[in-house]
Amino acid sequence: MSAPPRxxxxxxxxxxxxxxxxxxxxxxxxxxxxxPFQFREFIEQFWFVASVTILPAALVSIPFGAVIxxxxxxxxxxxxxxxxxxxxxxLAVIQQASPLIVALLISxxxxxxxxxxxxxxKIREELDALEVMGISPVQRxxxxxxxxxxxxxxxxxxxxxxVGTLGGYFFNVIMQxxxxxxxxxxxxxxxxxxxxxxxxxxxLIFGFIAGVVAAYRGLxxxxxxxxxxxxxxxxxxxxFLLLFFVNTVMTGLYLQIVPPKGG
Amino acid sequence: xxxxxxxxxxxxxxxxxEIWQDVSLTLPAGEVSVMLGPSGTGxxxxxKSLIGLLKPDRGRVLxxxxxxxxxxxxDIYETRKLFGLMFQDGALFGSMTLFDNVAFPxxxxxxxxxxxxxxxxxxxxxxxxxxxxEGKLPGEISGGMRKRAGLARALVxxxxxxxxxxxDSGLDPVRTALLSQLLIDLNAEFDATMLIVxxxxxxxxxxxxxxxxxxxxxxxxxxxxxxxxxxxxPVVAQFLNGRREGPIGMTEEKDSATLARxxxxxxxxxxxxxxxxxxxxxxxxxxRRAAERRRRRVLTLLDQLPPAARAEIRKAxxxxxxxxxxxxxxxxxPPPPLPTRRSGT
Numbered sequence: 097m098s099a100p101p102r103x104x105x106x107x108x109x110x111x112x113x114x115x116x117x118x119x120x121x122x123x124x125x126x127x128x129x130x131x132p133f134q135f136r137e138f139i140e141q142f143w144f145v146a147s148v149t150i151l152p153a154a155l156v157s158i159p160f161g162a163v164i165x166x167x168x169x170x171x172x173x174x175x176x177x178x179x180x181x182x183x184x185x186x187l188a189v190i191q192q193a194s195p196l197i198v199a200l201l202i203s204x205x206x207x208x209x210x211x212x213x214x215x216x217x218k219i220r221e222e223l224d225a226l227e228v229m230g231i232s233p234v235q236r237x238x239x240x241x242x243x244x245x246x247x248x249x250x251x252x253x254x255x256x257x258x259v260g261t262l263g264g265y266f267f268n269v270i271m272q273x274x275x276x277x278x279x280x281x282x283x284x285x286x287x288x289x290x291x292x293x294x295x296x297x298x299x300l301i302f303g304f305i306a307g308v309v310a311a312y313r314g315l316x317x318x319x320x321x322x323x324x325x326x327x328x329x330x331x332x333x334x335x336f337l338l339l340f341f342v343n344t345v346m347t348g349l350y351l352q353i354v355p356p357k358g359g
Numbered sequence: 360x361x362x363x364x365x366x367x368x369x370x371x372x373x374x375x376x377e378i379w380q381d382v383s384l385t386l387p388a389g390e391v392s393v394m395l396g397p398s399g400t401g402x403x404x405x406x407k408s409l410i411g412l413l414k415p416d417r418g419r420v421l422x423x424x425x426x427x428x429x430x431x432x433x434d435i436y437e438t439r440k441l442f443g444l445m446f447q448d449g450a451l452f453g454s455m456t457l458f459d460n461v462a463f464p465x466x467x468x469x470x471x472x473x474x475x476x477x478x479x480x481x482x483x484x485x486x487x488x489x490x491x492x493e494g495k496l497p498g499e500i501s502g503g504m505r506k507r508a509g510l511a512r513a514l515v516x517x518x519x520x521x522x523x524x525x526x527d528s529g530l531d532p533v534r535t536a537l538l539s540q541l542l543i544d545l546n547a548e549f550d551a552t553m554l555i556v557x558x559x560x561x562x563x564x565x566x567x568x569x570x571x572x573x574x575x576x577x578x579x580x581x582x583x584x585x586x587x588x589x590x591x592x593p594v595v596a597q598f599l600n601g602r603r604e605g606p607i608g609m610t611e612e613k614d615s616a617t618l619a620r621x622x623x624x625x626x627x628x629x630x631x632x633x634x635x636x637x638x639x640x641x642x643x644x645x646x647r648r649a650a651e652r653r654r655r656r657v658l659t660l661l662d663q664l665p666p667a668a669r670a671e672i673r674k675a676x677x678x679x680x681x682x683x684x685x686x687x688x689x690x691x692x693p694p695p696p697l698p699t700r701r702s703g704t
């Protein structure tokens with residue numbers, strides 16, 4: 097007889113989960129370069145994620161650009177710096193709002209579907225069947241999905257930035273009687289190209305997080321169909337938490353590293 | 360010829376619950392083995408541990424020198440291509456038709472042309488009697504059909520080791536009998552090592568060359584079928600008779616009071632059912648190559664076996680000995696290819 101197994105401390109649970117999440121992330125990165133690449137699966141997933149996110153993203157980004165423009169416009173008006181409304185609201189949209197909107201939508205619409213799909217495959221033993229055939233589910237199913245969410249996030253981020261900026265412009269110029277010239281000139285005075293890069297980089301990383309978390313929860317549902325439902329729920333919540341945390345870190349780093357143009 | 364599977368000291372537990380411990384056995388190459396056991400004794404867990412889907416706490420599973428329990432991931436994935444596993448409910452891909460399901464391993468692991476894939480898939484579909492249903496989705500067919508489709512998919516890469524999880528569950532007695540015959544025929548055709556996990560007594564008594572039984576977190580016994588089928592051990596005898604009286608209860612182990620009462624009633628020592636003969640392959644298939652290997656192996660083991668089993672083996676091989684020489688000659692000439700023979704049956 098062996099020694100009785102130690103009861104693991106309840107504090108270790110979350111740590112273990114975190115560790116396994118990172119393991120999956122590392123495995124996805126490694127498997128992404130392993131041949132054969134599942135091109136068909138990638139296209140299908142890309143199309144699926146894009147089709148469920150494009151319209152909501154565009155519809156959300158118009159009012160989001162508008163509220164930022166209105167809020168910033170109202171503030172700058174009180175401060176007497178109304179001519180800088182354009183720069184401020186565009187930077188807020190491109191750097192913060194756009195990657196977050198994209199990530200939330202991808203996680204909410206695409207990630208939840210990915211999680212539910214993988215979870216139901218898991219409980220139907222389809223993933224076990226894949227492994228028995230000597231096919232890694234991570235390479236066959238997870239990698240195409242994660243790459244799809246990343247690519248959709250990057251492309252969608254461009255769309256949301258444009259639509260959000262146009263919405264902000266429209267509301268500032270039409271509703272708040274801002275002048276188009278001031279809007280554009282403050283924009284070019286404050287904004288710079290790295291702002292766009294960091295925005296796309298954020299979208300890329302957020303897409304990766306959304307994909308990996310959805311896959312992780314989908315691959316490890318707890319007990320039956322109810323477990324899959326719970327897993328979907330958790331995947332969205334966990335993704336949201338991670339996104340805002342990572343966003344804070346990235347924003348902090350960016351502001352430290354890249355010198356502001358206006359200063 | 361199939362590959363030998365060596366299991367050494369396998370122990371598995373989920374959390375504090377121990378499933379079984381220190382299971383050691385050898386599945387002889389090319390022979391059919393059955394693992395019996397009451398429901399919930401971890402038979403499926405054992406099967407999944409053999410193929411490396413579940414990691415045991417201790418012990419090794421050696422296949423061609425690769426340890427499926429603790430070897431390198433890359434080797435395990437390679438070795439799995441030698442396996443065919445039939446899951447309890449088929450584990451078909453829900454989004455694909457039966458044809459695509461069965462074709463899946465071929466498309467993933469071989470560079471065969473689509474026409475050839477089609478030929479092989481149709482051949483396997485015919486073996487399991489699913490011709491005509493290949494366009495259906497797994498959700499549209501019965502559980503028994505899903506099982507057979509799962510078997511077809513497990514067979515499509517000509518596996519060296521075939522693992523079958525509860526082939527009888529959800530099948531009627533006739534289909535179960537036909538499936539038993541199919542399993543023996545498959546063994547005659549492919550000469551693959553087979554392990555069937557079941558608690559169906561008809562399959563257990565007629566199909567295997569070797570039998571084992573899992574009970575109360577350990578392997579009760581594993582050896583030639585005659586050993587288990589003539590065993591005096593109360594657990595085995597109760598199970599093979601399907602009686603209520605004996606050590607096995609609804610919650611695996613009965614309490615001692617019930618046992619004492621049963622002993623007083625004198626039920627515990629009812630005789631074992633007579634030994635049923637093992638199934639032979641369908642006519643036209645030729646003898647199983649494993650049968651001759653097994654005969655030699657078992658005869659060398661004879662001295663170590665209990666007397667009852669020894670008598671049964673002597674009876675079986677003694678009686679068929681004159682006919683064996685024909686069979687031995689037949690094993691030297693390879694049997695004709697499979698599809699042409701299938702059409703006649």
